[in-house]
Amino acid sequence: MPKNYNTILVITFLIGVIIFSIFKYVITLRENHDLTLALDQAKNQIVILDSQKQNLLQTIEKEKIAQRKLSEMNLELKDYLKASRKRLARLFKGYAQQRKLAQETSKKINLLKTENKFLIKSRARLVNENEYYLMRLNSVSELRKAIREVNRGINTYKMARFPKGNQGFVIKDGKPTCAAKIKIQVEPAAPRK
Numbered sequence: 001m002p003k004n005y006n007t008i009l010v011i012t013f014l015i016g017v018i019i020f021s022i023f024k025y026v027i028t029l030r031e032n033h034d035l036t037l038a039l040d041q042a043k044n045q046i047v048i049l050d051s052q053k054q055n056l057l058q059t060i061e062k063e064k065i066a067q068r069k070l071s072e073m074n075l076e077l078k079d080y081l082k083a084s085r086k087r088l089a090r091l092f093k094g095y096a097q098q099r100k101l102a103q104e105t106s107k108k109i110n111l112l113k114t115e116n117k118f119l120i121k122s123r124a125r126l127v128n129e130n131e132y133y134l135m136r137l138n139s140v141s142e143l144r145k146a147i148r149e150v151n152r153g154i155n156t157y158k159m160a161r162f163p164k165g166n167q168g169f170v171i172k173d174g175k176p177t178c179a180a181k182i183k184i185q186v187e188p189a190a191p192r193k
Contacts, residue, residue, distance in 0.1 A: 136142040
């Protein structure tokens, strides 16, 4: 029996190894099948990812081109903004000058309106005086009265300038108090603004 027993043992051991090998083989086949499926999925994902990568690269190129265009537009807009600011500053300066000129013109207009009102009143007074004098001087008796009034006015003026006695000089202690010569200097009036 010992011989048989050893043989049975070896056979049992070999059967165990065979069963274990078959079991391991089946597991390996299953793992291989799973790995093949995973590899196929990975390959599919690689293809999808490559496609997405190409799309992303194209999108990046488009974005770079768009970015360059935007940068160029930005530079143009900055130049335009600088020019607009300068133009706006000139416009504000011109506006301030025009406003100042308008204020000065408004003051002048108000002054001229005031002068105009005065001149209208003065003209009305002169027209009334003219009508009065025309009416007065059209009659002979009124004309004679006017001539007498003028003559009296001239005589009154002479009397005021040269009273009788010392011919207009005030004398104190036998000496005249006024200078013998009077110098009159006439200067032109300042021009109106």
